[in-house]
Amino acid sequence: MPYPSYAVVSDEDMQALYAYFMHGVAPVAQQNKESDIPWPLSMRWPLAIWRTVFAPNVKAFQPKAGEDKELARGRYLVEGLGHCGACHTPRSFTMQEKALNDAKGSDYLAGSNAPIDGWTASNLRGDNRDGLGRWSQDDLAQFLRTGRNDDTAAFGGMTDVVEHSLQYLSEEDINAIARYLKSLGAKDPSQAGFQPDDAVAQALWKGDDSKPGAATYVDSCAACHRTDGRGYKRFFPALRGNPVVLADDPTSLIHIVLTGGTLPGVKDAPSSVVMPGFGWRLNDNQVADVVNFIRTSWGNKGEKPVTAHDVAEVRKESFVAEQQGNVDIEKLPQAKK
């Protein structure tokens, strides 16, 4: 909880939150559990030091000159209550977010540089390859409200954000957030846009699966994501041109292939969609190959190749074992290779 984002929250909203916690949330008896905040994080006083050193001068939100009401509202929600930067902004080695708002530089919302609970939060700026540059404001609003749009689906840490928070926002607030995010410039304006290329899909249709990872893709993934990587609208996300697939850091991709994911149903999109996990049957080399395959097919140009070692590192994490149904990690297929 050292979220400096909340320092910009207005007095009115802070009072409303206080009233809600004091009167709207019933108390429960709480025993000491592992989930309690452990020492030393349980001490509050070091936060004062952390704040003065790393997050000084955070001021209450002020609309900027020339900013209309909707844009200011979107910026307020993203910088403040939405605390989107807590996951989506890279952190420096002392753990503070590198920028708390766009005025502080283009690191703001440029994507996490270290995984949080095993997921990397993607770039929300206007970058053409791994950011939201190719999404329309409507695509974005749709995604925020329902966790899905025609091409993609929320997964990992983002499903909680949609399920427990964004699905309840008013349409005006969702549109304001989408409009504000679309106003952010690219972190790397030189990124090329996406150019689809059907060569790989053509080869698969002809039965040519000689590209590394292709055979695994056809066996394990194509039933849902299709041989052309376009998925099925609103059910199975497209992998072709998907910014998450093209991000430099492949941790989230390795993670979802190992454990699968569940997009919960929400108010405006009640069906839940599930991707099974493959960690129990694909070894590290196969996972690396299939991830590289989706990053370099159909026009995708993911830059950094994934190695079996990268996969082994993600597989060691406890959340992978838990989501694989508490499988003994030593007994997983990769341990036998």
Ligand code: HEC
């Ligand atoms: C708990 C961490 C966390 C928080 C807080 C969070 N996100 Fe995310 N977000 C993620 C992760 C992880 C992903 C990557 C997985 C995915 O694409 O769903 C993501 C993905 C996204 C995407 C999809 C990007 C793409 O290229 O597919 C959008 C849009 C997004 N977040 C917007 C937001 C907004 C707006 C907020 C604040 C209201 C927010 N997020 C807060 C973790 C978070």
Ligand code: HEC
């Ligand atoms: C049974 C259908 C199914 C199969 C088989 C399947 N997936 Fe998925 N995939 C999904 C669904 C549904 C989601 C969305 C999950 C979520 O939102 O948590 C998803 C999400 C993804 C994502 C995240 C993209 C995004 O924007 O949400 C990637 C990457 C991915 N799958 C890759 C693969 C790979 C690689 C394989 C094969 C090893 C595979 N999938 C097999 C259904 C499937």
